[in-house]
Amino acid sequence: MPEKEMLQLSPSRISDYQQCPALYKYRAIDKMVERPGLDALRGSLVHLILEQIFKNAPSDRDFTKAVSLTNECWQELVKLEPELICALDDKIPFPLTESVEISQERLNVLFEEVKTLIANYYALEDPSRIQPKSTEELIEFDLSDDLKIKGYVDRIDESPQGWLRINDYKTGKSPKENFSSKAMFQLKFYALVIFKSTKEIPKLLRLIYLKDSQILTYEPTEQELDLTLKKVEALASQIQRSKETNDWPTNITKLCDYCYFKSICPAFTKA
Numbered sequence: 001m002p003e004k005e006m007l008q009l010s011p012s013r014i015s016d017y018q019q020c021p022a023l024y025k026y027r028a029i030d031k032m033v034e035r036p037g038l039d040a041l042r043g044s045l046v047h048l049i050l051e052q053i054f055k056n057a058p059s060d061r062d063f064t065k066a067v068s069l070t071n072e073c074w075q076e077l078v079k080l081e082p083e084l085i086c087a088l089d090d091k092i093p094f095p096l097t098e099s100v101e102i103s104q105e106r107l108n109v110l111f112e113e114v115k116t117l118i119a120n121y122y123a124l125e126d127p128s129r130i131q132p133k134s135t136e137e138l139i140e141f142d143l144s145d146d147l148k149i150k151g152y153v154d155r156i157d158e159s160p161q162g163w164l165r166i167n168d169y170k171t172g173k174s175p176k177e178n179f180s181s182k183a184m185f186q187l188k189f190y191a192l193v194i195f196k197s198t199k200e201i202p203k204l205l206r207l208i209y210l211k212d213s214q215i216l217t218y219e220p221t222e223q224e225l226d227l228t229l230k231k232v233e234a235l236a237s238q239i240q241r242s243k244e245t246n247d248w249p250t251n252i253t254k255l256c257d258y259c260y261f262k263s264i265c266p267a268f269t270k271a
């Protein structure tokens with residue numbers, strides 16, 4: 001019997017499966033590439049600037065310095081992922097087959113939007129007063145021989161007493177109250193990975209929304225992390241079952257209008 005492949009779960013893969021198993025298959029099993037969107041591009045650029053600013057000495061982390069990093073971060077991003085420029089103009093063919101000229105006007109609009117988001121960040125925090133333990137750290141833990149939980153954490157802070165604070169930047173708006181617990185799942189998942197690897201429960205989880213300068217916080221408990229573990233294990237079993245039976249049902253929702261795979265999705269292409 002062939003060895004069962006280890007399932008690697010991150011919050012985004014879990015969210016894909018919960019939204020629609022077929023979407024999960026396109027992304028995680030078939031590894032199909034998607035045309036990048038403008039929101040994702042803006043988010044990647046802001047995340048990189050906020051990562052870079054913490055590499056400077058605390059006295060060199062002011063707003064002007066952060067904004068001045070925009071162009072070099074942009075150059076770094078497109079060097080790593082040239083196809084990101086497709087997000088700037090629908091007319092740029094995807095996948096990229098040749099180098100294309102980027103309109104300076106569109107780039108200026110992007111940089112202005114990024115500047116606003118960075119200004120909103122500075123309205124919430126003063127990075128010169130924060131010394132992160134890590135930024136963009138890959139955290140992972142093998143729950144069993146079949147299941148790894150992992151993710152990249154935007155920023156982990158450590159207080160002088162050794163308490164951990166997990167931070168995640170969101171370039172969108174903060175969710176309405178009834179959706180905030182769904183949004184917090186990602187950070188509970190990270191807290192679970194840290195708890196399993198270090199036996200330490202992070203003291204505070206923070207979702208930092210840059211569009212409307214809001215911070216959602218949560219203090220996890222061991223009981224809460226146990227519930228998160230049960231949820232993750234239950235979802236992992238469902239995904240393993242889908243893999244074994246090759247059954248990836250579609251789930252039609254309003255989100256299908258934003259799904260890159262709609263044009264090939266059986267739910268929309270069946271006669």
Ligand code: SF4
Pocket residue numbers: 019020022023250251252253255256257259260261262265266267268
């Ligand atoms: S279009 Fe909708 S149903 Fe089809 S794969 Fe995407 S999310 Fe799933």
